[in-house]
Amino acid sequence: MSEMKIVSGNFAAAYGAKLSRVEVVAAYPITPQTEVVEKIAELVSEGEMDSEYIKVESEHSAMAACIAASNAGARAYTASSAHGLALMHELLIWASGARLPVVMTNINRAMGPPWSVWADHHDTLAQKGTGQLQFFCENNQEVLDSVIMAYKICEDEEIMLPAMVVEDAFILSHTKEPVEIYDQELVDEFLPSYDPDYKLDVDQPLGFGSLGMPDWYMDFRYKIAEAMEKAPEKIKKVNKEFEEVFGRDPGGLIEEYKTDGVDVLIVTMGSISSTSKDVIDELREEGHNIGLARLRTFRPFPVEEFRKLTKGVNVVGVMDRSYTFGHGGDAAREIKDALYGHRDVILKDYIVGLGGRDLTPKILKNVMLDAISLQDKGLDKEIEWVDLKINQERWRR
Amino acid sequence: MAKVPEIELMNKGTTACPGCGAAHAMRYMLKALGKKTMINIPACCWAVIPGVYPSRNLDIPLLYTAFETTGASSSGVRAALNAKGIDPEEITVVGFAGDGGTADIGIQALSGCLERGTDTIQIMYDNEAYMNTGIQRSGETPYGAWTTTTPVGSKKAWKKNPKKNMMEIVNAHGSPYAATVSVGHPELMIEKIKKAKEFRGPKFIHIYAPCPTGWRSDPSNTIELCRLAVDSCAFPLYEIENGEYNIYKKPKEKIPVKEYLKLQGRFRHLPAEEVEKIQKNVDREWELLLKKEEFTKKDDGD
Numbered sequence: 001m002s003e004m005k006i007v008s009g010n011f012a013a014a015y016g017a018k019l020s021r022v023e024v025v026a027a028y029p030i031t032p033q034t035e036v037v038e039k040i041a042e043l044v045s046e047g048e049m050d051s052e053y054i055k056v057e058s059e060h061s062a063m064a065a066c067i068a069a070s071n072a073g074a075r076a077y078t079a080s081s082a083h084g085l086a087l088m089h090e091l092l093i094w095a096s097g098a099r100l101p102v103v104m105t106n107i108n109r110a111m112g113p114p115w116s117v118w119a120d121h122h123d124t125l126a127q128k129g130t131g132q133l134q135f136f137c138e139n140n141q142e143v144l145d146s147v148i149m150a151y152k153i154c155e156d157e158e159i160m161l162p163a164m165v166v167e168d169a170f171i172l173s174h175t176k177e178p179v180e181i182y183d184q185e186l187v188d189e190f191l192p193s194y195d196p197d198y199k200l201d202v203d204q205p206l207g208f209g210s211l212g213m214p215d216w217y218m219d220f221r222y223k224i225a226e227a228m229e230k231a232p233e234k235i236k237k238v239n240k241e242f243e244e245v246f247g248r249d250p251g252g253l254i255e256e257y258k259t260d261g262v263d264v265l266i267v268t269m270g271s272i273s274s275t276s277k278d279v280i281d282e283l284r285e286e287g288h289n290i291g292l293a294r295l296r297t298f299r300p301f302p303v304e305e306f307r308k309l310t311k312g313v314n315v316v317g318v319m320d321r322s323y324t325f326g327h328g329g330d331a332a333r334e335i336k337d338a339l340y341g342h343r344d345v346i347l348k349d350y351i352v353g354l355g356g357r358d359l360t361p362k363i364l365k366n367v368m369l370d371a372i373s374l375q376d377k378g379l380d381k382e383i384e385w386v387d388l389k390i391n392q393e394r395w396r397r
Numbered sequence: 398m399a400k401v402p403e404i405e406l407m408n409k410g411t412t413a414c415p416g417c418g419a420a421h422a423m424r425y426m427l428k429a430l431g432k433k434t435m436i437n438i439p440a441c442c443w444a445v446i447p448g449v450y451p452s453r454n455l456d457i458p459l460l461y462t463a464f465e466t467t468g469a470s471s472s473g474v475r476a477a478l479n480a481k482g483i484d485p486e487e488i489t490v491v492g493f494a495g496d497g498g499t500a501d502i503g504i505q506a507l508s509g510c511l512e513r514g515t516d517t518i519q520i521m522y523d524n525e526a527y528m529n530t531g532i533q534r535s536g537e538t539p540y541g542a543w544t545t546t547t548p549v550g551s552k553k554a555w556k557k558n559p560k561k562n563m564m565e566i567v568n569a570h571g572s573p574y575a576a577t578v579s580v581g582h583p584e585l586m587i588e589k590i591k592k593a594k595e596f597r598g599p600k601f602i603h604i605y606a607p608c609p610t611g612w613r614s615d616p617s618n619t620i621e622l623c624r625l626a627v628d629s630c631a632f633p634l635y636e637i638e639n640g641e642y643n644i645y646k647k648p649k650e651k652i653p654v655k656e657y658l659k660l661q662g663r664f665r666h667l668p669a670e671e672v673e674k675i676q677k678n679v680d681r682e683w684e685l686l687l688k689k690e691e692f693t694k695k696d697d698g699d
Contacts, residue, residue, distance in 0.1 A: 061468070064462060064463060064506065065470065068437065200435050200458040200460060205432075205456055207453045207459040
């Protein structure tokens with residue numbers, strides 16, 4: 001029987017791995033991910049989870065071990081955060097190059113220096129070009145759901161790519177919410193066991209990852225690009241299947257919140273979305289024609305969906321909890337890229353909440369009111385840093 | 398002495414240089430371990446020697462891994478096999494890395510693999526420099542050697558640091574079995590690798606594998622160099638079994654180390670006093686090894 005439990009985002013990730021019948025876990029502790037690995041260790045040592053748990057000596061080795069296990073035909077899982085994820089970088093690319101459906105949970109945390117353990121999307125978005133699918137979760141239920149879904153999507157023979165299911169540090173990782181822990185039989189029905197066509201096998205010896213000369217390499221890269229192009233449809237399909245089995249829609253590519261015929265569209269990612277939805281309700285009550293798009297799947301980027309969503313919209317206000325030094329936040333950049341030549345719309349990039357800076361309903365409302373005001377006054381600046389010490393008065397009033 | 402098994406799991410068509418010790422290393426290793434072996438190979442000469450895609454000259458499953466990951470990759474393969482109910486007695490998981498991939502960039506993953514007790518054989522084929530990238534010094538390059546990053550020059554900047562002792566580093570992890578072997582002594586090499594396979598837990602094999610290209614030696618001298626290395630005690634053949642040392646091939650008559658050095662262009666620049674210094678160090682290490690053997694020998698009389 002499925003049961004409701006009050007669990008943190010980290011426990012939800014661990015239960016997601018357990019329900020996915022992960023065969024090999026390799027992980028290294030880092031704040032604020034530690035509860036994931038502790039919970040898995042507990043589940044394994046209590047005999048509740050039947051997995052080989054490799055206690056590796058670094059995150060780099062964690063992903064290397066997952067890659068090897070996956071190559072040997074096992075379903076593999078890891079979890080990390082920030083600096084740990086950055087250390088894995090080489091192997092995140094390796095996993096996609098090797099076409100291995102390793103799934104990981106990353107707890108979105110700021111990169112140092114200065115040292116910070118709080119919420120920030122820089123770590124995850126710095127990996128956007130590694131060939132990983134990226135799912136940004138809004139709540140703990142979605143964390144659990146997305147781990148299970150990610151395996152189903154990634155192990156599809158047309159996809160065969162790794163994925164990152166990401167949750168914001170502390171706001172989700174350490175905050176307890178009611179989460180439905182599904183009945184194992186129900187999950188088994190949704191997610192069959194992993195049985196790849198090619199794996200390490202002494203009876204059919206093959207080589208994996210050998211030297212590819214220039215006459216081959218590019219074609220292998222194209223195959224990955226093709227798989228990524230197929231991924232949006234696959235995600236939508238699996239999302240639908242998930243809804244049929246579990247009665248819950250995890251959000252697909254983009255979750256649309258009151259977006260029909262809006263003048264102003266706000267775009268958020270991750271945990272600020274729930275607070276933002278409340279603020280949207282408030283503004284709508286006050287007579288503003290505003291809605292919210294929660295960008296759940298960052299890779300593959302939902303290009304078509306943004307083109308559709310922005311039809312008839314005057315202003316797009318994007319809240320980026322990260323900044324790519326040199327030019328703006330990642331979400332705003334990519335949305336602009338998607339809209340180029342398709343929509344003539346005002347788009348403003350709001351840099352918010354870096355390193356866990358609190359995003360109160362008041363601040364979010366002021367951001368949205370600023371976006372609304374652009375309809376009359378036009379775009380004042382492309383990128384605005386919100387709630388800095390030098391402009392706090394404006395955003396907190 | 399064990400016979401060399403007839404099984405050939407390394408086929409023709411390698412891209413190895415003439416006289417390559419590493420090519421012998423793989424061939425004998427596979428003869429020792431047989432078909433039921435899975436091998437993890439990081440960046441090294443052996444990432445290239447099996448041939449480029451879609452060719453492959455090894456008849457065993459082969460997993461190429463990133464340079465610094467051999468130990469972690471081996472743990473991953475072993476864990477997957479455990480999850481499938483395939484015991485270490487049934488399939489041997491091997492990490493097969495060069496000296497850089499084992500002793501330098503890969504030492505963290507190796508240490509983790511040993512400390513975790515992964516049931517695997519970690520093999521370092523030691524050609525004493527980064528040979529695949531073109532002869533740069535590694536932690537295993539011996540004192541006095543020329544490499545492209547210790548180019549001698551007017552400042553006499555040959556390698557000034559000693560060779561890293563991987564056997565001691567492995568032994569410090571409490572691993573059940575470690576052995577040095579040499580491609581110039583194939584029967585003994587096969588015997589020791591077969592022996593390693595019988596231990597449960599993490600095993601380590603240090604293969605001495607001359608590189609004519611990097612050592613500036615004649616390809617026809619590869620086997621001769623192996624024998625001179627052992628006979629001069631520059632590379633002693635010994636094993637450590639649960640902490641007990643056993644020098645399994647003691648030279649009948651210890652020859653001067655200069656006999657070994659003079660066949661290698663990489664030591665050509667060394668003045669006599671430096672050769673003397675190397676001799677003294679080899680003597681000291683050999684005495685120390687003999688004492689370790691004596692000290693750790695089980696006294697069956699008690």
